[in-house]
Amino acid sequence: MTQANKITGAEIVIKALIDQGVDTVFGYPGGAILPIYDELFQQKKIKHILVRHEQAATHAAEGYARSTGKIGVVFVTSGPGATNSVTGLTDALMDSVPIVVISGQVPTFMIGNDAFQEADTVGITRPCTKHNWLVKDTNKLAETIHKAFEVAGTGRPGPVLVDVPKDVQFASGCYTKKNEINKTFIKKEPSIDLNMLDEAINRLELAERPIIYSGGGVINSGQSAVNSLRNLVAGTNFPITSTLMGLGSYPASGKNWLGMLGMHGTYEANMSMHGCDFMLCIGARFDDRITGRIDAFSPNSYKVHIDIDPSSINKNITVEAPLIGDVSHILRTLTTRWKERGSKIKKKKLETWWKSINDWKAVKSLGYENSSNVIKPQYAVQRLEELTKSYNRFVSTEVGQHQMWAAQFMGFEEPNRWMTSGGLGTMGYGFPASIGIQIAHPNSLVINVAGEASWLMNMQELGTAVQYRLPVKQFILNNERLGMVRQWQELLHGERYSHSWSDALPDFVKLAEAYGVKGIRCEDPTNLDDCIREMIDYPGPVIFDCLVEKHENCFPMIPSGKAHNEMILGEQTEDNRISDDGAVLV
Amino acid sequence: MSLKLKKGVNKQSAYNLRDPNLDYEAAHTLSIIVDNESGVLARVIGLFSGRGYNIDSLTVAEVDPNGHRSRITIVTTGTPKVVNQIKAQLNRMVPVHKVIDLTLKGKAVQRELAIFKVVGTGNQRVESLRLADVFRAKVVDSTLKSFTFELTGTSEKIDAFAELMAPLGLNEIARTGIVALLRGDNSS
Numbered sequence: 001m002t003q004a005n006k007i008t009g010a011e012i013v014i015k016a017l018i019d020q021g022v023d024t025v026f027g028y029p030g031g032a033i034l035p036i037y038d039e040l041f042q043q044k045k046i047k048h049i050l051v052r053h054e055q056a057a058t059h060a061a062e063g064y065a066r067s068t069g070k071i072g073v074v075f076v077t078s079g080p081g082a083t084n085s086v087t088g089l090t091d092a093l094m095d096s097v098p099i100v101v102i103s104g105q106v107p108t109f110m111i112g113n114d115a116f117q118e119a120d121t122v123g124i125t126r127p128c129t130k131h132n133w134l135v136k137d138t139n140k141l142a143e144t145i146h147k148a149f150e151v152a153g154t155g156r157p158g159p160v161l162v163d164v165p166k167d168v169q170f171a172s173g174c175y176t177k178k179n180e181i182n183k184t185f186i187k188k189e190p191s192i193d194l195n196m197l198d199e200a201i202n203r204l205e206l207a208e209r210p211i212i213y214s215g216g217g218v219i220n221s222g223q224s225a226v227n228s229l230r231n232l233v234a235g236t237n238f239p240i241t242s243t244l245m246g247l248g249s250y251p252a253s254g255k256n257w258l259g260m261l262g263m264h265g266t267y268e269a270n271m272s273m274h275g276c277d278f279m280l281c282i283g284a285r286f287d288d289r290i291t292g293r294i295d296a297f298s299p300n301s302y303k304v305h306i307d308i309d310p311s312s313i314n315k316n317i318t319v320e321a322p323l324i325g326d327v328s329h330i331l332r333t334l335t336t337r338w339k340e341r342g343s344k345i346k347k348k349k350l351e352t353w354w355k356s357i358n359d360w361k362a363v364k365s366l367g368y369e370n371s372s373n374v375i376k377p378q379y380a381v382q383r384l385e386e387l388t389k390s391y392n393r394f395v396s397t398e399v400g401q402h403q404m405w406a407a408q409f410m411g412f413e414e415p416n417r418w419m420t421s422g423g424l425g426t427m428g429y430g431f432p433a434s435i436g437i438q439i440a441h442p443n444s445l446v447i448n449v450a451g452e453a454s455w456l457m458n459m460q461e462l463g464t465a466v467q468y469r470l471p472v473k474q475f476i477l478n479n480e481r482l483g484m485v486r487q488w489q490e491l492l493h494g495e496r497y498s499h500s501w502s503d504a505l506p507d508f509v510k511l512a513e514a515y516g517v518k519g520i521r522c523e524d525p526t527n528l529d530d531c532i533r534e535m536i537d538y539p540g541p542v543i544f545d546c547l548v549e550k551h552e553n554c555f556p557m558i559p560s561g562k563a564h565n566e567m568i569l570g571e572q573t574e575d576n577r578i579s580d581d582g583a584v585l586v
Numbered sequence: 587m588s589l590k591l592k593k594g595v596n597k598q599s600a601y602n603l604r605d606p607n608l609d610y611e612a613a614h615t616l617s618i619i620v621d622n623e624s625g626v627l628a629r630v631i632g633l634f635s636g637r638g639y640n641i642d643s644l645t646v647a648e649v650d651p652n653g654h655r656s657r658i659t660i661v662t663t664g665t666p667k668v669v670n671q672i673k674a675q676l677n678r679m680v681p682v683h684k685v686i687d688l689t690l691k692g693k694a695v696q697r698e699l700a701i702f703k704v705v706g707t708g709n710q711r712v713e714s715l716r717l718a719d720v721f722r723a724k725v726v727d728s729t730l731k732s733f734t735f736e737l738t739g740t741s742e743k744i745d746a747f748a749e750l751m752a753p754l755g756l757n758e759i760a761r762t763g764i765v766a767l768l769r770g771d772n773s774s
């Protein structure tokens with residue numbers, strides 16, 4: 001290649017992103033990434049969203065990625081820019097969200113000298129990325145960026161980071177096209193273990209008390225996995241429950257739906273998990289929020305586990321039939337073979353099983369005592385659901401009680417409509433995520449169901465919402481408490497409420513006005529519907545300050561260290577006190 | 587269904603029907619082929635420290651200069667469940683090409699190299715040289731008051747030699763950690 005064919009590293013970055021089909025980048029500039037920002041300025045294909053904090057850029061990219069199935073892209077500068085992205089990278093790693101972070105770095109000849117805004121970015125982000133790279137040669141830059149996209153998007157998706165020193169951005173080098181890179185680094189998916197699959201089908205056919213437990217992997221696998229799952233449920237008439245990450249893969253209105261399972265899951269979902277004799281786990285990972293006490297988890301079931309990541313198999317729970325591979329591929333093969341063999345199920349036994357499940361349903365574990373003078377948080381979410389479900393709607397959440405109430409009371413008919421921080425439980429996730437979602441879906445109704453404390457963690461993003469005219473609705477369940485912490489202190493720490501007050505809260509309506517957006521306060525249940533309608537109808541960002549009951553607890557709950565069949569359904573009694581063993585768990 | 591056999595039964599036994607997830611710990615020698623790129627060792631070690639796995643021994647060097655591949659040999663201790671996790675986690679890493687569990691694969695040659703400095707005079711000095719001869723250790727340096735021995739062998743052999751040298755003026759030891767390959771004509 002002649003000198004004339006060479007372009008600068010900064011140009012290579014932009015060209016590679018365009019080559020990858022990127023149209024949106026979330027970021028924040030600084031000294032070490034200025035050459036790339038300069039290139040950004042001189043082109044029209046990529047839209048850059050200037051956030052107000054790099055953590056928010058990563059969460060916005062996550063919201064963008066999870067609501068579209070595409071890869072989210074972030075630009076940050078060296079040092080503090082890069083360290084601010086660490087929470088978002090970790091969040092994306094835990095929830096398998098594909099994002100690519102491109103960070104500026106001090107020039108190669110200054111690395112190691114404690115230069116201004118130098119941080120060991122690849123060192124810091126090594127454990128919180130699927131992979132990361134420090135690029136020291138401009139000629140390798142394009143190839144590395146293309147590799148980064150491959151790694152982020154293939155197999156079990158996840159975050160990656162490419163660290164680009166400033167001299168590499170300035171220097172000239174050759175461009176490598178997306179389809180010219182050597183792909184041998186991509187892990188091959190193993191072929192399906194057909195013997196294991198047939199054994200799983202044998203058990204499925206003989207199952208008397210089956211359950212399907214699905215997770216975020218179904219959504220990551222894509223629409224065809226979702227369709228296969230729905231076909232399988234329809235074909236077998238098996239009950240289905242999902243993890244927090246899996247909501248929407250099976251429609252909430254579907255007749256086999258048991259609601260979410262786990263720590264704050266429904267009674268019917270958890271009792272079915274406990275009592276089943278056949279469990280089909282699809283794209284979920286037996287997280288501790290799901291299993292409760294490990295040695296008492298679903299003691300009498302034959303377990304099939306479909307997962308693309310071999311390290312998820314037998315990590316927490318030992319299963320009889322691991323099936324490693326892409327959910328959509330395995331589910332399709334499983335369903336086809338099961339049909340070829342005559343679509344057999346134990347129909348009579350299944351009817352009996354459904355009878356027990358219906359008895360559990362009749363317990364109405366999501367019930368709560370409503371009030372006519374104070375807004376119950378559950379009621380607020382129910383009304384929000386009722387008044388928005390007919391819209392083309394996307395929902396994000398923060399982390400806490402409100403998150404669990406949203407998961408319990410909102411219904412998702414389609415995948416990619418529900419964005420929440422599951423594995424890491426990151427307060428401050430929801431607002432920036434809602435921004436990323438709205439950027440990807442400008443004409444949809446995007447709501448962040450928030451707690452006041454979480455929301456404050458990234459409230460600076462109001463500026464971003466205003467600047468880009470993003471009509472995101474911030475529905476804050478304001479209990480003036482770190483509600484989930486307060487609940488644990490009540491149940492586990494003798495009602496000693498150590499620092500779980502949200503003191504010195506701002507006036508959210510005035511805060512909205514300070515940014516020129518709409519603020520709505522609602523404290524009377526009789527006004528709630530009107531206020532929610534006002535929020536929906538307003539054509540811009542809204543902060544909805546919903547003053548709710550301050551001491552409401554989120555039930556049902558499997559206390560730490562207890563089994564699925566030891567759920568607490570309502571307020572505390574002596575015998576559902578959490579044991580000392582349980583108290584050390586988180 | 588698992589038969590309740592005694593813990594730690596011989597894994598070569600024909601009656602090996604024991605639950606693979608029994609909670610007894612065993613040492614495993616893992617041979618890991620990786621890209622020889624910067625940070626790769628940090629990634630592997632970070633995995634072990636981050637997830638609370640043990641490293642009993644670790645060696646690394648480039649073994650294929652053309653392909654820029656290194657072989658990392660790690661001896662780790664864990665229950666079968668933990669060792670399976672370790673292997674699965676290692677296999678997920680982008681620069682990792684192959685993870686071979688030499689302990690499960692069959693018989694492996696395992697060697698370690700050690701250098702011993704033994705300081706002494708008179709009978710002690712003579713005795714150390716005599717024992718070195720028995721162990722086929724080489725003298726690689728000496729002064730009038732000391733010998734420096736080089737010894738290659740299994741870790742047990744090196745432990746044994748160290749024990750014998752201790753009363754004879756053993757002053758310092760440097761050990762490489764284990765390197766290992768499968769026996770036979772197959773590559774692993």
Ligand SMILES: Cc1ncc(C[n+]2csc(CCOP(=O)(O)OP(=O)(O)O)c2C)c(N)n1
Pocket residue numbers: 398399400401402403425426427428450451452453454455477479481482483484485502
């Ligand atoms: C960044 C971060 N810090 C701390 C926590 C621990 N934590 C979990 S829920 C919670 C309280 C959240 O309060 P709020 O956002 O008001 O929600 P609520 O539970 O009141 O609905 C806290 C502090 C966390 N999840 N994330």
Ligand SMILES: [Mg+2]
Pocket residue numbers: 400451452453477478479480481482483502
């Ligand atoms: Mg709160």
